[in-house]
Amino acid sequence: MDSIEIIGFLAAVLTTAAFLPQVYKTWKTKDVSSLSLPMLILFFIGIVSWLIYGVLKNSPSMIFANSITVISSFLLMYFKIKYGKN
Template identity: 75%
Template sequence: MEIVGFVAAFLTTAAFLPQVYQTWKTKDVSSLSMPMLSMFFVGIVLWLIYGISIDSPSMIAANSITVVSAFMLVYFKLKYAKR
């Protein structure tokens, strides 16, 4: 089952990375919702904590990368938002 977890982890994490890259490249954050980003970030942190607590390498790997990616989007949203 851990192989299934790693495949799922790869797909869900990889699917998120183009958004981070596009936002970094264009600096356009107008379509990003801060409430969604905040809830997503907290949710991913909780999934990471859960993955650590059950010692699941696939959950730890995927959520560690996604925490960083989500944090970057929150940072971009705060930095590039029109004030």
């Protein structure tokens, strides 16, 4: 692994970790009032695109980060749809 990929992994860990508290808080409180579904959908599409790009570029750091973030953003969309009807 070269130094560029190490920087990529550092960025991947930090940006992915920054997103996880929101998922946890939403899961625990079931409060989705401050989440925008259109933003979540656009974000999800963007992350899926970054994941595809990472696969095509054969970048382990991009694949790692975006795989986790795809799951996290999908969960937030699910929570928004499930809990937003109340």
